[in-house]
Amino acid sequence: MPSERYVYSLKEGDGSNRLLLGGKGANLCTMAQSGLPIPPGFVITTEVCRKYMVNPAIMDEIWDDVKASVLRLEKETGKGFNDSKNPLLVSVRSGAPISMPGMMETILNLGLNDETVKGLAESSGNKRFALDSYRRFIQMFGSVVDEVNFDLFEGALAKTRKDAGVEQDYQIPAEALEKLLVEYKAIYKKSTGNDFPTDPWIQLRRAIEAVFKSWNIPRAVTYRKINKIDDSLGTAVNVITMAFGNLGNDCGTGVCFTRNPSTGENKLYGEFLINAQGEDVVAGIRTPMPIAQLEKEMPEIYKELCTITSNLEKTYHDMQDVEFTIERGKLFILQTRAGKRTASAAVKVAVDMVNEGLIDTKTAVTRVSPEQVEMLLHRQIDKSAKLDVITKGLPASPGAGAGMLVFSADEAEEWARQGKPTILARPETSPDDIHGLFASQGVVTSRGGMTSHAAVVARGMGKPAVCGCEEAVIDLDKETLTVGNRVFKKGDMVTVDGTTGNFLAGEAKMVDATFTDDFKKILAWADENAKLQVWTNADTPEDAKRARDFGAKGVGLCRTEHMFMGVDRLPVMQSLIVALGEAGEDGKKARADALAKLKVMQKDDFTGIFKAMEGLPVIIRLLDPPLHEFLPKEPNVLEALKTATPEEAKKLNNVLEKIHQLHENNPMLGFRGCRLGMIYPEIYEMQMNAIFEAVVELTKQGVTVKPEVMIPIVGTRAEMKFFREMADRIAAEVKKATGVDFSYLVGTMIELPRAALVADQLAEYAQFFSCGTNDLTQTTLGYSRDDAENKFLFQYIDKGVFKENPFAELDRDGPGQLVKMAVEKGRSVNPGMSVGICGEHGGNPSSIAFCHSVNLSYVSCSPFRVPVARVAAAHAALGVLK
């Protein structure tokens, strides 16, 4: 395929083409071409990876290009591949279009063999360094390319340290390393049956293939699933000349963020190690120094680094995460990418950058993800509460979480499925623990720093993390965490406070988050850009008020059934149910009495919520659940009957009879919602009266009320007509009786497939729709949520039947199609009618993007999720959320 270009040198590659060159490769090209000190190298495109997955023979096709590129590196560096005097060594790294830090494989020091190692010793003037590089290379190549058990190498290394009487690897003398190399090669041969490959070209080819293959290793697949990254993108491979940070004390390596990734403060932030290679920083084995220290150690380098990082922000208009190496006093930038940051840092960086003129407000909104907004709303430990602090570590990822101690990622995931909150405790975490971090409420580690794996991943996920609790001894076999003489076992309740670094016994009292001014700015900018309004689901004036503070523009769902559950109310409701359908005057009187009492209570409920939402629309849904939910459980009645007086027994038997009469095999699909209102109209009439009387009372007080009456589980035109006429009749009666005029709307839920299919018929009588996507998902998929989640749904997600739980993220092909149909059919009859969504999906970003795309009027979600939804709505309108 001569027309296709598979390999680009850093001087040639198009820095804007991340899809082709990967994020890392594109950035290296951009930087190299803008004159930054980048080690020479080249990029093999993601296209090759995609082809490799289908047919590995693509390697033959690209090989001439790779060879030519290596020859160019030889020219640029003056070194030679397989040159036993002055050998050219390279790193071979993955680089996906979307960053997947630590997920795929990397091989360093490639090009070494028994000959070139001598040349490296000579050219570097440091034999120990050369031998150590060779040792690292064999270990990395062996485990990554040929799957030699990493622990075999580590065991030999530990034994060498012990024999040499030293504690750290860098203290091992050259002679010991020479012996160790022999041993390493023997391990390799024993495991693979082959000699360690000495030809650098074979090393290079096999390393490139290993990187391609690592696209599909389980932890990478998991990461893509969690982060919704397309599996078909593939990774590029970056082949870059090695720069060495471990040639002596004028060398070093580090990672820095252009701003503080925890707080967003505009100050260089990071860590470095003198005389070390990059993975020493990331792996958390040696504790690195803060970047500020570099100013003292190497002031010129520090100054150069500051200039470069500042320019990088100007180039990329975003905070950067930069890897660098200092080789004998020369600074090399190895990589730059948008820096991961905490939610609060994201907010501060975005607002600061607007102030600094680096970005506009639209861009600022896109810099704070809905998930980050959710994190900002995470609760914090109540500082006034008495705390039982077990120990303290690094405040690696802010926020607080409580849960039961578990010691494996698998267990964290398993317990999460059972609905149990967990805190994952590990000496340190690795990419294999991703799913456990995701499932837990927080993580605690006994080793590692602020840029250790646990810290970076937890910040990305917004999970609280306390890292490097050095006092804590975590025993994975015994499943205990011990601090001094306090021993915590699996299942013990603990709290991590990633804001302070405290690790606490028990479940600490927490308080709600507060909104910073910066955060309020982001939310305001979000509203400026959103098309969807955000309303809230609220059953109480308190909830409504909170949601209003969070920016809700209406109540999209006020459920009335909980109002009957209070201790003063349930008995009245039960007496109504027993009297329903009873013939004769007695039954009639009992019904009327109960309804009169309930009306007074309901009117109070509605007055409260209308007041809290003064001037904004409030949708009140009439009684929805089946009546048996208000009755006691049969065994309880039978128990009570045992000791009842004859009079009590009579009552109890009436209740018992009703329980039997109302029993259903599939209550979800039974006698509920407007079906009750149709057969026993007196209940809905009472509720409508209570609503309209509350409206009148507030109107008289000068309070502006916008009531909307919502009928649940409507599936037919006849039902909608019946209740619209009922509402109009009762409103007219109330207006006539009180002499007070008011306006109101009558509408319905769309929560049955039939309702969506006949939305045009419903729209003849309905003035608004609200899509109840919880029930709509149940009926469209034929899943009872509880039963499905207990029996098969999570296994379905594991097997890829669904990418996400359809009860959390709206299933677009199923209920989503019906929502779209409801909008289109409804508005075909009633143009411009308001159509919203009030299922749990109303607070889920992906579902909100869908709601935007089908032109819903608003989403309604729980008060706590209102800010999340506001940002998601803006992201949808700005096209960054789809």
Add this chain to the structure above:
Amino acid sequence: MPSERYVYSLKEGDGSNRLLLGGKGANLCTMAQSGLPIPPGFVITTEVCRKYMVNPAIMDEIWDDVKASVLRLEKETGKGFNDSKNPLLVSVRSGAPISMPGMMETILNLGLNDETVKGLAESSGNKRFALDSYRRFIQMFGSVVDEVNFDLFEGALAKTRKDAGVEQDYQIPAEALEKLLVEYKAIYKKSTGNDFPTDPWIQLRRAIEAVFKSWNIPRAVTYRKINKIDDSLGTAVNVITMAFGNLGNDCGTGVCFTRNPSTGENKLYGEFLINAQGEDVVAGIRTPMPIAQLEKEMPEIYKELCTITSNLEKTYHDMQDVEFTIERGKLFILQTRAGKRTASAAVKVAVDMVNEGLIDTKTAVTRVSPEQVEMLLHRQIDKSAKLDVITKGLPASPGAGAGMLVFSADEAEEWARQGKPTILARPETSPDDIHGLFASQGVVTSRGGMTSHAAVVARGMGKPAVCGCEEAVIDLDKETLTVGNRVFKKGDMVTVDGTTGNFLAGEAKMVDATFTDDFKKILAWADENAKLQVWTNADTPEDAKRARDFGAKGVGLCRTEHMFMGVDRLPVMQSLIVALGEAGEDGKKARADALAKLKVMQKDDFTGIFKAMEGLPVIIRLLDPPLHEFLPKEPNVLEALKTATPEEAKKLNNVLEKIHQLHENNPMLGFRGCRLGMIYPEIYEMQMNAIFEAVVELTKQGVTVKPEVMIPIVGTRAEMKFFREMADRIAAEVKKATGVDFSYLVGTMIELPRAALVADQLAEYAQFFSCGTNDLTQTTLGYSRDDAENKFLFQYIDKGVFKENPFAELDRDGPGQLVKMAVEKGRSVNPGMSVGICGEHGGNPSSIAFCHSVNLSYVSCSPFRVPVARVAAAHAALGVLK
């Protein structure tokens, strides 16, 4: 509105425009214009009725036309309206576009008052007749137009008979009638507050309005609902000169059918009375003479009648139901219409008329309705069984039915809803009993003949009826039926045999119907015209064989779950369920053992059904219900535990644990169908192996087998892919192991809304679809069938939310839309793929018409309904069923 024509004389009206003139009016016009002896008259159009419903002032607009028409009648007859010498009298009758016999009002003898009655006496030379006509008129007008209680008149009449010492009305002497008239007018005045109207013009106007109003009386509305007649059609009004059958013994009146409406025999059939008015025949008060007797009584008239009826058949190409009156030796035809007939008569008439060249075979097929086919399949009393005959009446409507005695139509309906079969017993029935006749298994009356109300209606509905059981005393107050000293109470089981006229105690043994050659011809002609194929739902070889005899072209649904319910199988299934998901070797072995046993049994099942359907396709659905359906009920296990040995207790506790583990709140939406197959693939693998091994065995025997594997409850592409691949893999294994090649298809049910919504995705892997409209109706409407039918569905139908039970007749707006979508989306990916339906709707004529309209490939129904479906499919294709 001068442009609109509201009134037509019989000489003018367009006999083909039944919509405008009503059936009766149109036929009268046709007959009058073809020279038949029709009394002069005119028709007021249905358009007037429709306008009258909205605004009664239309009467003013049409009044000049009515007047002019009456003047024309005066000219034609030489009589005068309100002429005290020779008065013109008219009948005012309803006449809807679609016949609704006996449902609406009729007024006879209109034009009489204290003056004209004298003229009638004079002109007829019969004072008694004139007075009696006047009496009838007051009674009819009073009760129909002014709602005077009919019984008040009847009471006075009875007293007059008693006082006169006579038994029959016609024996009352003129003097007594004169007194009775005074009393009748007093009754009228007391009830209405007004004098009886003497002005014939006022009489006419009010009678016309009364007929219009009778369109909406409850029995008429019920009739239209049952017969699916559009409520908006309205009725015409026929104003026809009176012809009198009661002027003496050279007069008479009768009803005749051009062929025998019970058997179809081509011979004039009917009844007449000498010296009587028409309603005397219909009301069943005097027992009429068979029409053959007329040949002896009035041979000339009989000959004329035979000629006229024969010509009427040639005009209308159908059997006619003719009303006639003989006035002083002159024959008048009062009405003709297509005659109602029994199902077997319909078949014979249709085939005979083809043989006679009166109609073609297409028309013949349309002359037998699917409902009539159903009746032909009604079971008959087994003649070899010992029968307990209580009494014998007229064999008024053929077929046999058994049920519990009830004495009111309301009760019959109520019990039917509770699923109880009933036999309705009444002295005689009236149009107010329609709903009870509809709900019962049959009817028995103590009075009335073959053309009595009960007989006519029962034949129309295909209900068995025994009429005129004169020995039976039916006491409606005591709710007893007494014959001699045998007393039957409400709830007693009885049988009516409408074929023989026997009324029997208990539930008589019945046998299946046999197919006549004529019936087979109709079915063959149906197949020639149908586009839809008819398949059957059959779980056993016996069912499959029966359905094949009935003309089924395949098995559309063979359920496998019943195969596990046998006494030898259930324990094996239960041991499998207990072992499912059990870890370790023991669990594995227990599963393998149970599956091996089940496979042998299943293979046998499949071999049987494949053989029975040799050469035709057989769709086998894999396991569908939730597993807990195979486990015993919890209370039974708890009971058994009380007396169990320790070893038994262990087993029982395992079962108990499984019962709890598998418990679901909404099992309809739970862990069933392919969800089981996904989590426990071993079950479906076993079933597929059994299917393919059965195929191989039969193939070796030279039997042609067309197996189709159907996956239940599929809702996603991933599920369909998984099971298609499973089937292909297992088929390949079986082929390899046996060396026998065979073909097969893999498809899915469409029974979830999501399946229809993503039918294009499913069609990538599914080779056929079968719409399971029972479950699809449940999920689309959100109705659990049992719960809905027990709680609210029938009230919903009463309230008009649904016209029909959506579980009996496919709801086109709901699941119907989804079926259509599944066909279109499926075939968009997989053109020409077979799509059928296998819910109960597959045997329902209206639903079959819908299936035809959306281009389904076949309908599959229970064996018994296959002939019904064949005819319905033809009617759909011929456009007479929509």
